[in-house]
Amino acid sequence: MAATTFQVRVESEGQGFAQSIELGKHRLRADEPVAGGGADTGPNPYDLLLAALGACTSMTLGWYARTKSWPLEKVVVRLAHARVHAADCAACESKEGYADRFEREIELHGALSEEQRARLLEIAERCPVHKTLLGQKEIVSRLAPPARG
Numbered sequence: 001m002a003a004t005t006f007q008v009r010v011e012s013e014g015q016g017f018a019q020s021i022e023l024g025k026h027r028l029r030a031d032e033p034v035a036g037g038g039a040d041t042g043p044n045p046y047d048l049l050l051a052a053l054g055a056c057t058s059m060t061l062g063w064y065a066r067t068k069s070w071p072l073e074k075v076v077v078r079l080a081h082a083r084v085h086a087a088d089c090a091a092c093e094s095k096e097g098y099a100d101r102f103e104r105e106i107e108l109h110g111a112l113s114e115e116q117r118a119r120l121l122e123i124a125e126r127c128p129v130h131k132t133l134l135g136q137k138e139i140v141s142r143l144a145p146p147a148r149g
Contacts, residue, residue: 018042050079053102056129061106064123070116076107102133 009022010030017038021028030045032038043051054077065072080103106124108117124130 046081050081050102053077053104053127053129053133054079056127057104057106057124060127061108061120061123064120065110065116068116070112071110072108072112072120073110075109078105078107079103 007023011020011022012018013020017030017032017036018041019030021030028048029042030048031041032044033040036044038044057077058075061075062072082101082103083098084101085098104124106121108120112120
């Protein structure tokens with residue numbers, strides 16, 4: 001089996017929740033808010049997930065509009081995440097326990113027709129991160145060899 005080439009590296013910073021994140025040449029931080037026991041030195045993991053969905057949505061809509069030569073000038077995506085009772089989730093398969101609800105509001109700027117706006121909303125449902133969140137998932141975890149030193 002070939003060795004995996006990892007794209008992201010996350011390292012804890014001491015005993016708290018703060019994390020250093022390396023994504024190629026980019027550096028980020030993650031933490032929990034003070035109310036959750038962190039120092040609030042960066043966004044929490046769910047906020048990073050929302051940012052990924054929002055960025056992917058905006059990029060996908062911009063790309064699609066460019067391929068159609070539509071007058072889309074700017075996209076603003078607002079997002080929220082909540083854990084809700086599955087019984088209150090109309091689209092959930094299971095009605096037991098909790099479900100993750102992501103709400104996404106998309107603001108389109110430009111002289112777009114109503115048909116173009118409606119099509120862009122359909123395209124938002126096809127952004128790769130959206131499809132990943134809704135699709136079948138598998139997370140494979142393994143321990144690295146013990147650290148030396």
